[in-house]
Amino acid sequence: xxxxxxxxxxxxxxxxxxxxxxxxxxxxxxxxxxxxxxxxxxxxxxxxxxxxxxxxxxxxxxxxxxxxxxxxxxxxxxxxxxxxxxxxxxxxxxxxxxxxxxxxxxxxxxxxxxxxxxxxxxxxxxxxxxxxxxxxxxxxxxxxxxxxxxxxxxxxxxxxxxxxxxxxxxxxxxxxxxxxxxxxxxxxxxxxxxxxxxxxxxxxxxxxxxxxxxxxxxxxxxxxxxxxxxxxxxxxxxxxxxxxxxxxxxxxxxxxxxxxxxxxxxxxxxxxxxxxxxxxxxxxxxxxxxxxxxxxxxxxxxxxxxxxxxxxxxxxxxxxxxxxxxxxxxxxxxxxxxxxxxxxxxxxxxxxxxxxxxxxxxxxxxxxxxxxxxxxxxxxxxxxxxxxxxxxxxxxxxxxxxxxxxxxxxxxxxxxxxxxxxxxxxxxxxxxxxxxxxxxxxxxxxxxxxxxxxxxxxxx
Amino acid sequence: xxxxxxxxxxxxxxxxxxxxxxxxxxxxxxxxxxxxxxxxxxxxxxxxxxxxxxxxxxxxxxxxxxxxxxxxxxxxxxxxxxxxxxxxxxxxxxxxxxxxxxxxxxxxxxxxxxxxxxxxxxxxxxxxxxxxxxxxxxxxxxxxxxxxxxxxxxxxxxxxxxxxxxxxxxxxxxxxxx
Numbered sequence: 152x153x154x155x156x157x158x159x160x161x162x163x164x165x166x167x168x169x170x171x172x173x174x175x176x177x178x179x180x181x182x183x184x185x186x187x188x189x190x191x192x193x194x195x196x197x198x199x200x201x202x203x204x205x206x207x208x209x210x211x212x213x214x215x216x217x218x219x220x221x222x223x224x225x226x227x228x229x230x231x232x233x234x235x236x237x238x239x240x241x242x243x244x245x246x247x248x249x250x251x252x253x254x255x256x257x258x259x260x261x262x263x264x265x266x267x268x269x270x271x272x273x274x275x276x277x278x279x280x281x282x283x284x285x286x287x288x289x290x291x292x293x294x295x296x297x298x299x300x301x302x303x304x305x306x307x308x309x310x311x312x313x314x315x316x317x318x319x320x321x322x323x324x325x326x327x328x329x330x331x332x333x334x335x336x337x338x339x340x341x342x343x344x345x346x347x348x349x350x351x352x353x354x355x356x357x358x359x360x361x362x363x364x365x366x367x368x369x370x371x372x373x374x375x376x377x378x379x380x381x382x383x384x385x386x387x388x389x390x391x392x393x394x395x396x397x398x399x400x401x402x403x404x405x406x407x408x409x410x411x412x413x414x415x416x417x418x419x420x421x422x423x424x425x426x427x428x429x430x431x432x433x434x435x436x437x438x439x440x441x442x443x444x445x446x447x448x449x450x451x452x453x454x455x456x457x458x459x460x461x462x463x464x465x466x467x468x469x470x471x472x473x474x475x476x477x478x479x480x481x482x483x484x485x486x487x488x489x490x491x492x493x494x495x496x497x498x499x500x501x502x503x504x505x506x507x508x509x510x511x512x513x514x515x516x517x518x519x520x521x522x523x524x525x526x527x528x529x530x531x532x533x534x535x536x537x538x539x540x541x542x543x544x545x546x547x548x549x550x551x552x553x554x555x556x557x558x559x560x561x562x563x564x565x566x567x568x569x570x571x572x573x574x575x576x577x578x579x580x581x582x583x584x585x586x587x588x589x590x591x592x593x594x595x596x597x598x599x600x601x602x603x604x605x606x607x608x609x610x611x
Numbered sequence: 612x613x614x615x616x617x618x619x620x621x622x623x624x625x626x627x628x629x630x631x632x633x634x635x636x637x638x639x640x641x642x643x644x645x646x647x648x649x650x651x652x653x654x655x656x657x658x659x660x661x662x663x664x665x666x667x668x669x670x671x672x673x674x675x676x677x678x679x680x681x682x683x684x685x686x687x688x689x690x691x692x693x694x695x696x697x698x699x700x701x702x703x704x705x706x707x708x709x710x711x712x713x714x715x716x717x718x719x720x721x722x723x724x725x726x727x728x729x730x731x732x733x734x735x736x737x738x739x740x741x742x743x744x745x746x747x748x749x750x751x752x753x754x755x756x757x758x759x760x761x762x763x764x765x766x767x768x769x770x771x772x773x774x775x776x777x778x779x780x781x782x783x784x785x786x787x788x789x
Contacts, residue, residue: 162705191706193708202723211704212702450685550715552712
């Protein structure tokens with residue numbers, strides 16, 4: 152019987168466990184996690200906003216699911232050491248040390264929040280949000296706070312800001328450069344900044360917070376020489392990989408500081424695989440290894456790492472980063488590369504504005520989406536796309552996703568994207584294929600309209 | 612899928628009865644009076660969208676080859692068989708929102724419960740009890756109907772047949788007139 156040990160109980164680790172169990176039905180799969188139970192980390196903003204009140208509401212990969220796949224869970228427990236030569240792992244569970252032997256292993260230790268170097272960072276009232284314990288601290292501090300400062304740049308930092316606004320706090324949002332710098336073009340960031348300000352989020356951009364002041368706990372922060380009174384500061388300035396355990400047993404790290412992997416997600420040590428926020432992952436467009444701490448990428452990588460640990464031979468050419476979120480009433484989509492991430496890899500890109508295609512329905516053209524961009528490489532092939540819409544952005548986002556995934560030629564894409572006839576026909580074909588239609592009358596009408604428009608060559 | 616929810620947009624008044632019924636059907640109490648006081652608030656899975664002069668109720672199409680199933684990294688979105696609706700397993704959903712990105716119809720939403728994804732499940736619980744989906748039952752003008760594909764195509768075939776017969780009859784009467 153093959154013994155597979157997984158360290159880490161979040162998306163990557165649990166997917167690895169389930170994939171390993173599916174790959175090798177006789178395998179003995181054990182997951183070791185520090186959390187008291189596996190939970191959904193994107194749920195933390197909902198917890199802070201008060202939409203849910205118990206961690207159990209966000210539990211994930213429940214006992215039932217695990218039992219179904221014959222996966223054993225040891226929690227809360229900490230993996231303290233790995234000896235790759237004799238294939239033994241030491242764990243600390245309830246104060247007791249235990250030794251387990253393994254045949255293959257997946258490390259999915261995740262990441263820890265980065266605390267930027269600001270003077271006064273050790274004060275009470277400074278919180279992070281990657282765990283429930285940290286979220287509980289935010290909730291407790293927020294009870295007596297009138298305002299909060301969120302330092303960060305990503306989607307989750309914005310979600311936290313929204314959650315705190317929902318609680319009635321005055322929320323200041325600090326980014327050194329601009330919001331979602333890694334994911335969006337400057338123009339899109341600027342558009343969002345304006346919109347968020349209208350919704351009441353106070354933006355502190357252009358410069359980092361220079362000082363967090365107060366006696367023992369936070370009383371104020373300084374930004375651009377201005378004093379802002381607050382008792383709650385939230386650090387959301389990104390994450391760094393948890394590599395201490397891997398480093399200790401001699402696993403090689405990559406240039407990004409995360410654990411180095413090959414295309415089979417195996418580390419430099421044989422039979423030890425790695426997935427999720429602690430590891431590097433291959434980038435789909437370039438094949439180069441980058442640090443991409445994104446949940447969906449982690450889960451995909453977990454699936455491959457788990458299967459390979461159980462004896463499969465799955466190779467990945469790379470992962471496509473795709474993120475979507477809804478913040479303060481705006482849907483934001485970012486797929487593939489932005490100028491920032493492309494620049495880091497030395498990939499030359501061009502950015503194009505995307506106009507809304509003419510709608511099959513009258514008077515709908517203008518408000519289909521707010522901003523959209525596509526990025527192309529030197530061969531004019533699409534390597535990235537971004538979109539902001541008030542609602543139903545996904546009707547375009549899926550086309551953008553397809554274009555980025557297949558690195559479609561921009562001109563071909565535009566032809567498909569802009570042709571009203573095509574759009575209706577495509578929708579029809581899709582609907583017919585899905586055998587679920589539906590608005591027969593509407594669709595026929597739309598087709599006639601499209602035909603007429605094509606004949607007259609007018610816009611509608 | 613043996614039965615589908617058919618929408619006749621010419622009948623829709625945009626009264627949003629389907630939206631309320633949907634939220635109530637997915638509440639804990641299943642009764643409007645109690646559902647409105649629940650926390651987290653029950654959420655609707657169908658939305659009536661304004662499009663030109665029409666109101667169009669839009670919910671999950673339960674596609675034959677669903678992109679959401681294809682893209683879900685954890686396999687949380689699944690269907691039991693080809694005939695059954697596409698549903699989300701809350702237990703596996705990590706809230707990465709990729710399905711929201713990929714769905715051409717924009718019918719997946721972030722739910723209130725820890726941001727797992729919610730979507731139309733064709734009222735599985737109700738259907739098992741032999742009831743119609745809540746939105747269908749609630750629609751006052753029968754703009755939403757639960758029909759088999761046969762029922763969609765049959766009236767069209769009949770109309771085509773009638774048209775054919777009518778033309779033949781007209782021809783014959785013309786000939787007789789000569």
